[in-house]
Amino acid sequence: MQEMMKNRAYALLENGTVDRVLGWTRGEFAYDMTPAVFRNADEVKNGFVYNDFCAANLSKYLVKECRAGGKILVFLKPCDTYSFNQLLAEHRIKRDMIYVVGIECFGKADVEKIKEMGIEGITGITAKDGIYTVSTIYGDKAIKPADVMAERCLACKSKKHVVYDELIGNEGEVVEDCNRFDMVAKLEAMTPDERYEFWRGELSRCIRCNACRNICPACTCEQCIFDNPNSGVSQKAAVNSFEENMFHIIRAFHVAGRCTDCGECSRVCPQNIPLHLLNRKFIKDVNTFYGDYQAGEDPTAKPPLGKYEKNDIEPGEAGGAKE
Amino acid sequence: MQRIGVFICHCGTNIAATVDVKAVAEALSHEPGVVFSTDYQYMCSESGQTLMREAIREHKLTGVVVCSCSPRMHEATFRKAAEKEGLNPYMVEIANIREQVSWIHKDMAEATEKAVILGRAAIAKVHLNKPLKAGESPVTKRALVIGGGIAGIQTALDIAEAGFEVDIVEKQPTIGGKMAQIDKTFPTLDCAACILTPKMVDVAQNEKIKIFSYSEVESVKGFVGNFKVEIRKKARYVDEDKCTGCGLCTEKCPQKKVPNEFNMGFDTRRAVYIPFAQAVPKVATIDANNCTMMKTGKCGLCAKLCTAGAIDYKQQDQIVEREYGAIVAATGFNPLKPDKFNELGYSTCQDVVTSLELERLMNAAGPTAGTLLRPSDKTHPHTIVFVQCVGSRCDVENERGKSYCSKICCMYTAKHAMLIREKYPDTDVYVFYIDVRTPGKNFDEFYRRAVEQYGVHYIKGQVGKVVEENGTLKVQASDLLSGEQLHIDADLVVLATAVEPDKSARSIATMLTASMDTNDFFTEAHAKLRPVESPTAGIFLSGVCQGPKDIPETVSQASAAAAKVIGLLAKDKLTCNPCVANSNEMLCNGCSSCEKVCPYGAITYSDKEFRGPNRTTLIRRVATVNEAVCQGCGACTVACPSGAMDLKGFSNRQIMAEVDAICKM
Incomplete structure (x- = not known):
């Protein structure tokens, strides 16, 4: 290749x-x-x-x-x-x-998964006949791709x-x-408290390195609102748990309807936060409320959140967290 | 730092009875930037405005906060007063402490606290206000009337009379609406067709009026003075320009079995038809669902017969785009179908009819040529029972009908009863009612004539059951005044069904961005003071689409709407709202999100040169707002991912400052 x-x-x-x-x-x-x-x-x-x-x-x-x-x-x-x-x-x-x-x-291949298998000193990877050969300084190892993908x-x-x-x-x-929506469905099935605990557990690890934003193909603003002192939400590092949460939630809202689910945000996160789940929740909701839509499939398509149709769902009908 | 003056209005006792206005003035006087704070009995009065103007002069105010009623009420008043003192009118902010505070709270301490908070938010906003200057936009001197019933006809005639062009869009093949189906009109009993059809002819002959019959509004874009409307001319398979209305095709068409909707299905028409003799435009229409040629490709008789060559089986729907300065909704009503009232037997007994059906049964041009015959056996009914309020004045939880009074039924039932007693004195007529409501000029006299002169039996009470037995309708009812159960053997039962807004009204309201109430009647800009305007500028209301009303009232409202339209079209330019969007080109990504959501097409893009890093030049695609077209709805500001788009007078920072001020404890 x-x-x-x-x-x-x-x-x-x-x-x-x-x-x-x-x-x-x-x-x-x-x-x-x-x-x-x-x-x-x-x-x-x-x-x-x-x-x-x-x-x-x-x-x-x-x-x-x-x-x-x-x-x-x-x-x-x-x-x-x-x-x-x-x-x-x-x-x-x-x-x-x-x-x-x-x-x-x-x-x-996800190198973290390879390392978890105890493989060290990696020097390369080749794929042949459906098998990965990972070369290391200690010799070659054969792995099934499904195990480390x-x-x-x-x-x-x-x-x-x-x-x-x-x-x-x-x-x-x-x-x-x-x-891809299996985990989202699991999160939806949780109670609001359980879900909050799940996300606090994940987002509390955020170090605000901005890697997720910098890699995101939907985040190409001339100046990001988080870098703009006039936006009212600019911040360098999260001061408290609220800001930790809000950075990711605001970002998910900003890319809603535009995110293609490429998964780069989660791939580059040094803290392994599953950020793609926030985006997938939006994608799933857009599919549910406005009909199946895949951002990027057709560059001339009108995005569901950027157009108005008479039969669009009313805000009250979408529902929300049940107490 | 602004120098802000705060004025707390008592609104008589409207505000002062629930809000401690002195305490609010005192509390707000300590807010940053406030140099003057006072309360006054009526801020909107001449002396109240003078008080404000003197304070502006004396304290060199740069901003004003008035804590009073809704800005919809007096914002313009206070802005004008400030402008007279040389202050930019957009440096005035209103805190609504009447509708949002005193009218909805009972506890004084609570209300006072909330008034202070709202005042604080307005002060926080004024700190960030900037002087704004309004631009101007031109006015297209043509009006659109949606609906060609008596309301639409009258509105169109009055506008045309003033010299402006008017288009009428009517979804049926002819204008005329419900009034064309009615036999006689109360309280004078003159024939509806005799007074309506001359108006229809006037419309047809008026050079200023263009009728789009068998057409529907497809889309509406733009704003007051500058609407762009797409009209779908549905294919009628007859060339309107060629058809002479001779009617030969409508007599010879072999498909004779189509229920005639104009006669409420009591007789049939052909697949090619003209709804009634005086139709305007007098042009045939082919009903594609029933035409043999359209369905099987075999027949074509009408095309062979038509000497004008007007038949065109291949005609397609056509979209016409037209521009208007004003739009009038005159979408009218339909009688409610009483099929949820099983006990009244409408669906099971042929001789239970609605009032509009009775109109056709009594009409000289109707299926029985004006002789009142029962639908079932075509005999004269000798006992007739009228049931009032079918579907009107129902319980809110009762999903069978409407909560409102349909207003016209008492009068038309009195009319029916009187006409029947006049023509067939051997007929017994009973009217079951909850109340008889006859306010209106000569209306009560009319009802009393029915009772006193014509001997109509009015019974306060409700009909519980109607069943058919051997061709007789057994009516069970209660007389509430005597407390008796009544059993009447009737030949005909007439249901005064509720009026409900036409089903098309909701989608039209959506296109016009005009608001509706829970019953799908259009809402007025002000229920008492602006009854023919919708809250959306440039959209006006005419007839029953705004609420139930009879013909005289509809005609007055239609003329009132026309007067408002004329007032608008007479202007050459309109002052624009200066609270429009603007794009910060340094932040703009050129992504077109704003352009996609803009309902007015106010945003365009162009490539501009910018300075890049290291003395390079960068060409970037950036958005520009056409301020004359922007209506300040703010949709673009929330769609913009980078926050480049902002709204003058309602900037993100101003709104955040208000929220912060409210949340500050």
């Missing part, structure tokens, strides 16, 4: 279709794959890496790249294409400045690319029997 991608990058740079390539490169550790821009074939040759640790969604980086001018090649996994479309719908990126190569995806990949909503200029690998389908 990596070689096929590199070859396409060389070709497209060579024939002048694109000026730069947005992909992944190795970070401090072998499992630490970081988004990177490559300016020429040499940089691609030396730096470009693609393997099952390349989990980062590259769509958001295009906001900045579109402002830098020229045409850029980006590699997008199916779930990343939804974010791409959403950014297009919000005019944050320019379609004619981007060349999208869709890449087939079978799910990405990221939660968001186990609950994958779509293996279909909703946008691309060309495709490497096969085109997949939208996953019809996706179980």
Whole structure:
């Protein structure tokens, strides 16, 4: 896969279709794959890496790249294409400045899960015939992908690319029997007190590093309200539990109806807070109240929270927490 | 720091009886920025306004807070007074301590505390107020009337008379509405058609009036003076311009079995039809659900017969976009279908009819050519029982009917009783009533004539049961005055069913953003003082859509609505509300969220140059608000993810300052 991608990058740079390539490169550790821009074939040759640790969604980086001018090649996994479309719908990126190569995806490995298996000194990962081979300084280990796959990949909503200029690998389908709302349903079944306890337990770990906001493809504001002293809610660090809760709740409201459920917020959280559950609750509610809607599926679709229809649900009918 | 003056109004005893106004003035005098605080008996009076103006001058006030009634009432009064002293009118804030405090609280300590809190919130807001200047917007000099009954007809005629263009949108194939179905009118007993049809002809002939018949309003955009309306002209499969109304097709169409809705289903019409002889426009309509050609593709007789070549089986619905300065809702009513009143036998006995059905049975142009015959066996009824208040004045919990009085039934029942006794003196007529309500000019005299001169039996009491036995309707009822149970063998029972707003009214109200009450009647801007205006600027109300009323009252209200429309259309420009949205371009993401939610199309985007980091130039897509089009609804301010969009006069900071002031203990 990596070689096929590199070859396409060389070709497209060579024939002048694109000026730069947005992909992944190795970070401090072998499992630490970081988004990177490559300016020429040499940089691609030396730096470009693609393997099952390349989990980062590259769509958001295009906001900045579109402002830098020229045409850029980006590699997008199916779930990343939804974010791409959403950014297009919000005019944050320019379609004619981007060349999208869709890449087939079978799910990405969660290195934390690998480490939990007692595997140390990781130096790489390869997938072949449905088995991961994790190479370590102590030798190779074979693992079943299902055992170490990221939660968001186990609950994958779509293996279909909703946008691309060309495709490497096969085109997949939208996953019809996706179980991504199971945990939300469990939370809904809790009493308000139990639910409050659950969220306090999670959110009390927040260190306000802002990683969730910074990675989120829906959070591309010129100036975030949390950084704007005139907004009335700006803050650097949460002063108390109320502010700890409110930062995440306000953020969930801000991305409601726009979040594609790419799961980057939870992936990057150093405290392992399941932030995606807040967003999924909104997605589930939007589906329930306004009919099924997947943000990013169609960039020309009118978002349910951004339009008004005569038969829209009345606020009183939506219900709320029962005492 | 602002220099704020606070004025507490007693409103006579309206406020002062429940709120300790002196204590409020004292408490608010200690708020930051307050340099003057006082109370007065009537702030809205000439002397109250003078008091305020003198204080502005003397204390060099930069902001004013008036604690009084709702801003809907006197905000404009106080703003004008402040403006006369050179203060920007938008530096005046109202704290509503009447509707929101004194009228809803009984305990003085509690009410006083709340008045202080609301005053404090208004002061907090004034601190952040900025002087605002109102712009102007042009007025489209054309009105739209939705509904072509007598209300819509009168409104349209009066507006056209003043020289303005009017469009009438009527969903039926003809204008005329319910009045066209009525036989005679109370209290003068002149024929409804004789007085209505000349008006219909006037409408047709008036060059200023355009009728969209068989049409419905599809969407409404814009605002007072500048509405854009899409009208759906439903396919009638007949070219309106070519059809001469000769009626040949309506006589020869082989599909004869369609129930005639104009005659309340007592006879049939053809699949191609003109509802009645005096229809306007006099154009045939093909009822696609019953036309053999439309259903099977075989027939086409009407097209062969039509010498004008007007038949067009392929006609499609057409959307017409028109612009208007004002819109009048005249959507009218329907009689309630009494099928929930099983005991009255409407669904089971053919000879139990509603009053509107009786109108057709008595009408010379009706199915029986004016001879009163029972629907079942076409014989003369000799005993007739009228039941009043069917579906009117019901218990609120009783889901069978309405809580309100339908207002017209007492009078039309007296009319029916009198007409029957006049024409068929051998008929016994009983009227069962809860009360007889006949306020109105010559109305009680009319009712008394029915009782005294025509010998109609009025019985205070209710009918409990109607069952049919061998062609006779056995009526069981109670006479509340004598306390007796009555058994009457009747030939015909007539139910005075409640009037209810037309079903289309709710969706029209939604499109017009006009409010409705729980019964789906349109609400007025003020129940007493602005009865023909809706709370939404530029939307006016005419006829029963606002509440039950008879023809004379409908016509007066229709003319009143027309007068209001004329007053609006006569203006060349309207002063805009300066409390409009504006976008902070430094924060704007250009994401179009605001544009999508803007109901007025006031937001546009353009690419602008900005300074980027390291002396670079950045081109960003940013929103611009057209202030003449923005109505200040604020939808964009909540849709904006970055807080770039804000509303002048109601900025996020101002509202947060009010909330903070209220929460501060």
